[in-house]
Amino acid sequence: MERYINGFIDSFLGSLQWTWKSILVEVPWYTNYFWGLIVLSLLVWGLEILFPWRKEQSIFRKDFWLDAFYMFFNFFIFAIVISGFYKLLELFFLDIGISISSLTIIDMSDWPAWAQLMIFFVVLDFVQWFTHILLHRFSFLWQFHHIHHSVKEMGFAAHLRYHWMENILYKPLKTLGVMVLGGFEPEQAYIVHFVAITIGHLNHANIKLTWGPFKYVLNNPVMHLHHHAYTLPKGSYGVNFGISLSLWDYLFRTNYIPDDNGETPLGFPGDESVPKDFFHQLWYGFFKAKTK
Secondary structure (H helix, E strand, C coil): CHHHHHHHHHHHHHHHHHHHHHHCCCCCHHHCHHHHHHHHHHHHHHHHHHCCCCCCCCCCCCCHHHHHHHHHHHHHHHHHHHHHHHHHHHHHHHHCCCCCHHHCCEECCCCCHHHHHHHHHHHHHHHHHHHHHHHHHCHHHHHHHHHHHCCCCCCHHHHHCCCCHHHHHHHHHHHHHHHCEECCCHHHHHHHHHHHHHHHHHHHCCCCCCCHHHHHCECCHHHHHHHCECCCCCCCCCCCCCCCECHHHHHCCCCCCCCCCCCCCECCCCHHHCCCCHHHHHCCCCCCCCCC
16 A cells, blocks of 8 residues: 555656646756647747638637636646556556556567657557547547537637546546557657647647648648537537547548538537536536536
């Protein structure tokens, strides 16, 4: 028991200290999530200001500051709070004989760095695409995903407006995806992380970008806007589930882009029941009647 308690405390304090050092710029720049997120957000916001797709939309769009707070809450505050619990889970699996090496399917230790990064990025994105489908497919999970789909005006910061329960689902499945890749160097994960965050910010930004012929591989703002559409194709529980890659939607036929005029109403039937403030949204999904 002492091992679990010490592991919990060490992980919590380690995450807290790392975040504080990041704020003080005392960690390597390429691992600095805090300032990296701020710089990236300002750059994408600048693109929205210079090249707005929906020109009538305000620079400080509806819920801009709420979404901005969500970025820091989900990325740092909640990440610190939950870090100790993930350590407990890791220790538990070790105690029952399950480790990273025991689940390895692909050993990449002898692969070149670029190949490791590519495979890691693709596997992780597929896991997130599949998890995203689960959030739409099952009513209990969809209740929490309501928070992300309550966005009524799209902008870069909407990328990280999501209920904290999504972290509880995404994190273990992403970790499982990493565990099957033996020999991957953790330091390289920062590169994949920032690439994914950049694409995610762009996907939610108020800019018209389709990547040309690469639209069949990379997700984009036009495609993702229809994922947030208030009205979906009849009989569908969602479309365009891609996170970074659109490839999965085209392969599994969940792609849907009826137009590119940017005038698609956003939300979902019943979205008026979603609380407008952060603190009430924290508990949304636990006691709400399940509607879709």
